[in-house]
Amino acid sequence: QVHLVESGGGLVPPGGSLRLSCAASGRTFRSSAMGWFRQALGKERESVAAISWSGSRTGYADSVKGRFTISRDNAKNTVYLRMNSLKPEDTAVYYCAASGNYGFALFLAAYNYWGQGTQVTVSS
DSSP: OOEEEEEOOEEEOTTOOEEEEEEEESTTGGGSEEEEEEEOTTSOOEEEEEEOTTSSOEEEOTTTTTTEEEEEETTTTEEEEEEOSOOGGGOEEEEEEEESSOSSOOSGGGOOEEOOOEEEEEOO
């Protein structure tokens, strides 16, 4: 069992940066693949980035490659998403998720523990 709480969302102008954090509790965090997903108003939830349990492997959606960076600190039970060069189309609720069954995965169905989400709005 993993409990997840996201933070760090907010309003930022185009071209700006934000860092999201996801604090996890539960004994299985350090062996879980972690991912960030987002859902814009009226759209389906989509993958953003994922990181393996060890942190040695990462993956990104094409729309965020080169702008977003996922990382994790297993000593702090925390996963981060650094977002640079933000665009209005990045506006969404961002969710942190943990996979109890996969060491690394970028697809939604692999994740069975979800946070409550944090709003990111990119607007001038």
